[in-house]
Every structure is written in C-alpha cells, then in structure tokens.
Amino acid sequence: MGLDTKPLSAMHGTSSYSLDDFPVPSGREEIWRFTPLSRLRGLHDGTAAVSGNVVVEVSAPPDVTVETVGRDDPRLGRAYVPADRVSAQAYSSFEKATVITVPQEVVASAETVITLRGDGQGVSYGHIVISVEPMAEAVVVLDHQGSAVYADNVEFVVGDGATLKIVSLQDWADDAVHVSHHHARLGKDATFKSFVVTLGGDLVRLAPSVAYTGRGADADLSGLYFVDAGQHIEHRLLVDHSVPDCRSNVDYRGALQGEEAHAVWIGDVVIRVEATGTDTYELNRNLLLTDGARADSVPNLEILTGEVAGAGHASASGRLDDEHTFYLQARGIPYDEARRLVIRGFFAQLIQKIEVEEIRDRVLAAVEAELAR
Template sequence: MTTPVLNHPVPTGREEEWRFTPMRRLRGLHDGTAKGDGKVVVSVDAGEGVTVETVGRDDPRVGKVGAPTDRVAEAAFSAVQTATVVTVPQELEPGPTVITVRGEDADGAAFGHIVIDVKPFAVATVVLDHLGSATYAGTVEVHVGDSANLTLVSVQDWADDAVHLAHQRISLGRDAKVKAIAVTFGGNLVRLYPQVHYTAQGGDAEMLGLYFADAGQHLEHRLRIDHTVPNCRSNVAYKGALQGEKAHTVWIGDVIIGAEATGTDTYELNRNLLLTDGASADSVPNLEIYTGEVAGAGHASATGRFDDEQLFYLQSRGIPEDEARRMVVRGFFGEIIGRIGVPIVQTRLLQKIDAELAKTLN
C-alpha cells in the first residue's frame, strides 16, 4: 500500500498514548509498513426501517464527527475508499441492527469505516460484531441526534491470531443519550479508543466495558470524554478478568471538563480481577477539571487477586470448586452484564465467561 501523508508522526511507544501498547505486535499498522491486501467483509442485518448504504469517502456524512486523533486511525481513514452508512430515521424505534465485521485471514492488513447516524427522537440498538482472523484498523463515527437514544454494543470476539485497532468517535446532540458497551474476549491484540463529544446541553453518555484476557493476550481500552458544554453527564464502568501467563489488560479513562462545561456530572470506575499468577493489569483514571461549578466528578480503580475466602465459603456449603469459581466471577461481572439491556448479548457473554473459565479449570 502507498503510505499517505499524515498529520500524526509514527509512534515509537514512548508517547503517553502508546506507552502500554506492544508496538512490535501491531504488524505495521502504525508505521505504514502493513500490506493492505487483507480482506474483511462487512454485512448488516438491519432492523425494520433502518437504511444501509455503501458510499464513497467523499460522501458528506463521512468524517462529519471529526478527524481521527491518532496515527493508526488517520492511516486507516486515509486508506478506505468506501464506507458503510447505517441510518436510523427520525422518531423510529426499530429492532436491533447487527453489523458483522468478519476477517478472512490475518496475513494482510485491512481497513474500514462505519458511520452510524441516529436521527432525532429515534431509539436504536446497534451491535458491532467482530469475528474471524484479521489485521484490521477501523474507524467508526456515531451521530446521535437531538433527544435520540442509542445503545451501541461493540463485541470483539476475534480468532486468536487477530490484531484490531479501532477508533470510535461519538457525537451527542441536545438531550441525546448513548449507552456504549465494549465487550472484548478474542484476538491476539485489541486496542479500542472510543471518544465522546457533546454538541449541546443535556447529553448523557454511559460507557460500559467487559473484557477477559487469556495467556499472551493484550487487551487495551482507552477512553476519552470531552465535556465542552454545560449540563451534560457521563458515567464509565469497565470490569476485566485475566488469567494465564502474560495476559495483559490496559484501561485508560480520560475525562476532561472544560471551563465552559458547568453543571457536569461524571464518574468513572475500573475493576480488574486476576485469576492466576503471571497476569497483569494497568488501570489509569484521569480527571481534568477546569471549572469549579460541577454537579459531581470522581473516579475509582482497583486491581486484585481472586478472593480465596469467597471460594472457601462456597465450597464449605457443598458447592464444587469449579462451580464456586464460576459463581464468583459471574458475580464480579454481574453489575455490567445487568446494565447492558440487550438479552442476546447478555446470554452470549455468560456463555463466553463460562468458556473462558473452563480453560483454567481444565
């Protein structure tokens, strides 16, 4: 592939935004050496009334939310010639729309761009489902119109050899609401970078995440929420479990409250559960406040080992060890799963958690 002229320099891994990412495992997605001959197929099962289009990159809806803010996202956006645009019409409340992104092999790199446009007063659920083998850099932009309500679920259930870097830009209109849920189990290396931007008062962003890392996996979730207008809300809650040698997770939560963003109410939480030795989790909540007139602002982070006392308590009441361990981990994730509100996703998550735990128990 021909390397385009980009605004962002090639990252070295010493930059703050890249310091946790193993650069040598990115397969050239960051420095222009990746060969763009991979294949990723996007298919959409749309809810009734939802429109799906494939458009050229010169379509005015592409790039409307804003330019990518890191090198990989900029390179991916520069490489794509077409985009998938999913539009939910005004005041419509359709059934769930599922966008499947399926990789066919991981040898060559692939790039993609998806636009999700939820018109004013619509209520929608959109699931982004990532499957198969791929070396994939994708950009997603989401428009949530005035008084619209979107539940957006991004599932990373890749094969073990996949590398996936994603940049998600979410724009909220007046009194708009988004519940953005990240679920990451598969892949060799996955790095998600969702950003939220408010365009008018009353915006409400709920960012939920659940991840489970096995031996050798690197799963990284880096969030940024920019409060630039008054009287908006954000709430972040991510939980992760790790097991196996060199299982590694990274969670970064950046919340910025500008001087003009009076009345902001925000909180962010990250919890990590280490199930075995040899796993490590990095958790960095950041809160920058430039006004003294906020409704609330706080953060919390904790990483700990599996609670043997809980396990002993359950076993002492006749519950077998494997079932007791499953109950403790399900309980740890229960708060997040209960808040997802999409039954088909919740059932799938519980099945994946049980499958992950079976690897350790066996």
C-alpha cells in the same frame, strides 16, 4: 483536509485527517507506552498495505437505512477527526464505508446487526457511520469475527433527544489484530449507551470517545473483557465535557488468566471551563486469576471548573477475595465452583446491561468457557 483544532487538553494531543501530521510512534509516547508496537503488523508505521478483506454484512429492520458509500461521501469524518497515527492511517486507507441512518422520530423496530468478518491474515481498513436523527431510537450491534489485521473508525452521531444503544463484540480469532476508534457526538438531551465486550484476538486496542454538543446529554460506557495467556487487550477512553449539564458514567471490568495476559485501561475525562453542572464517574476493576497476568489501569480527571454536580473515579486490580470463596466453601460448595460463582458475580451486573438477549447469552457462554479452562 488539514490539521484540525488545537489539542483538547494535556490528555489529548493532535487531531488531524492527514497522516503526515502524526510521526511514527516509538513506544515512548504516552498514548503508545503500553502498546507492543511490534505486534501491530505495521499498522502504526505505514508498512501495512491493504492485502486482505473484512467482509461487512448488515442486518437491519426496514425502518433503518443502510448504504455503502465511497470516500467522497460528505457524511464521513464530520463527527470525528483522527487522534492518533493508526486512526489517521485507517481514515486515509479505506475504500468503502457503511452508513446506517435512523430517520427522525423513528423508533427502530428491531436491532441492527453489523457483522465484520475477517477472511485471513491480510491487512484491511474500514469506516462506519451510524446516525440517529433527532428523537429517534435504535440498538446497533457490531460483531467482529474471524482473522484479520484491521484498523477502522466508527462514528456515532446522536441527534437532539435521540437514543442510541451500542453493543460492540470483539470475538476475533486468536491471531487477529484490531485497532479501532469509536467516537460518539451527542446532541441536546441525547442518550448514548455503549457496551464493549472484548474476548478474542492477539492484540485489540479500542479507543471509545464522547463529545457533547448540547445540554442534557447522557453517556453510559460499559465494558467487559477476558484476557488469556499472551493476549494484549487495551481500552483507551476519552470523555470530553464541553457544554453544561451533561452526564457520563464509565464502568469497565476485566478478568485475566495465563502467562503474559495483559490488560490496559486508560480512562480520561475532561471537564472544560464552560461545562458547569457536569456529573461524571469512571470505574475500572480487574481480577487477576493467575500468576503472570498484568493489568495497567489509569483513571484521569482534568477539571477546569469548580462548578460541577459530581466528578470521581476509582480503579482496583487484585486477586479473588479469599473471604468470598471461603464463605461459599463453608456452605459445601467446592472451591472450583465457588471460584466460578464469584467471577460470575463480578461480571453479572454489567452483563445484565446488554440490550440484546442473543448477545447477552453469547457473552455469558463465553465467560463460562473461559472459566472452564
């Protein structure tokens, strides 16, 4: 496949299935300026040949279809065209893909859990398609574990009137590198809810995006991340409002502690001329718990029509509010416990949105473990 359509906007450049259409990044490009390219282990410049394996295991209820397919399956790449060089490298390099299908009007009887487990330091590539057909409903968990240098693309196809709820957990070992693009294509009156939790890994860069194909669709994108010393955690979101009367809400929150802990959050929302009646809001908040931690937060809105229901964004990064901890201490709570309570409260509203109780408890335990350090 060759070069795709013209660039979406000033926020979004070339889209293509061909690796040749993307020059090797130098780090000066806008989409790469925050990413430490030297830590990508060659994923960005073509030197990362396949040398390892990420095992994909799927646990699904009987009313959900699970398939392992080859590169020639026509369902692959229909919803998403790679938008950067690593994404194109992953698309051109995977051998087998996993396709999950929820049939029309089926309400899945249980969540589908996709476990991706790295078996070491080797390089590997992957591709997943999750298709929820019209009027169907499903909850899907993507659980990333182990050690790997891994790049992949995940396509979410949500049919007319369908509902898909996603939980993506990046719980990699400390030495892992993961670069991934998650793209959702929403039909008329479709509902898409995504919750991203990023905890582990040496470098994790996720790029969630949403495109609309019919009126009345609704996307809710939430994220939680906890960044430790030396970690680089990056989330780059793009919501493309291209049809009327659709909604989107973005809420990502992170905490950082330790020397050279680095979080990057980029939130791009485009409202095209034809997307009248759009209602959108995006928020990013970061807590800097120690000296030496750094958070870069860049919300962007590109509005090409004056007929919107609502459009806004906000970003805040700072230390714990001394008034909050003082209030608790004044009631006899020791400082360390007061600090933990404030941070729990910072994350609590988000964590309650996680659909799967087991994952919700696991995230709570992970946050507690981070706070105990």
